[in-house]
Amino acid sequence: SCVFGGMVTTNRPDVAQRVEQFRAQQTALPPARWVGKQLLHPFLTQTARKTLGLGGFGQAWLKLAKAAGLITLAVEADEHSALPPSFRGYRMANALAELALRQWAKIDRYTEHRRKLAAFYYDRLPDAGYQTPEPVSGSSAAPIRYPIACEKPEMLLAQAERRGLYLGAWYRPVISPPGVRYQRVAYQPGSCPHAEAAAATVVNLPTHVNIQRSDSERVVEILRQCGMGPVTA
Numbered sequence: 001s002c003v004f005g006g007m008v009t010t011n012r013p014d015v016a017q018r019v020e021q022f023r024a025q026q027t028a029l030p031p032a033r034w035v036g037k038q039l040l041h042p043f044l045t046q047t048a049r050k051t052l053g054l055g056g057f058g059q060a061w062l063k064l065a066k067a068a069g070l071i072t073l074a075v076e077a078d079e080h081s082a083l084p085p086s087f088r089g090y091r092m093a094n095a096l097a098e099l100a101l102r103q104w105a106k107i108d109r110y111t112e113h114r115r116k117l118a119a120f121y122y123d124r125l126p127d128a129g130y131q132t133p134e135p136v137s138g139s140s141a142a143p144i145r146y147p148i149a150c151e152k153p154e155m156l157l158a159q160a161e162r163r164g165l166y167l168g169a170w171y172r173p174v175i176s177p178p179g180v181r182y183q184r185v186a187y188q189p190g191s192c193p194h195a196e197a198a199a200a201t202v203v204n205l206p207t208h209v210n211i212q213r214s215d216s217e218r219v220v221e222i223l224r225q226c227g228m229g230p231v232t233a
Contacts, residue, residue: 002100003038005092030090034072038096041071046210075177081184114142114207120216121146121205128224145170145204148223153203159226165218168204 008019048062065071076085103110118141122132130148135141145168150156153172160167170176174196175187182189190196205219 002096026091028089035093037072080179081181111142117207124220149201150203174199
């Protein structure tokens, strides 16, 4: 991750032309202060996660950093109403492009790490009473998150946090992030009942490079001890 910016690939010339035209319209360089916030973001958020179990220090640290304007919000207020974010017209900053290139150089190591953790969860979670996603035959997927269904996800997340582990609460609403104004994005609650049911019970287990095998073993142990098994039909 380079926090901001990314890549588009396509084998369709018409799409490539439209992407090039869009890119050419992005002429404004982002302010240096804004770029600094993006570079601070990984450091500050990782520091917060490492201190989750210290009496709420991690949460307080992150809230303080946001209130002080040291890091940008993942989603701006306008985006909750389907409006474009303030940075929509920025070109990708050189500093963030350099960060992306450094990350790209590590992608093989990161990918192999995710594959190993996913294989560990797949092997161990059934013993803890949880169903696991079936791997696609012949694939070599490296999941950015490993989803499971849990009857009491909020309790599980709280238990893990008290023990200093951050389990993903992403995609808990059927349209993420929390706070999206459904009417503004033309979504009618109840129109996708299966998606809503899945979103209400999903917990995403971490596979990123800062999660070691010992951490994954603790995750499985927490799942077993909490006794909050899979959702039953």
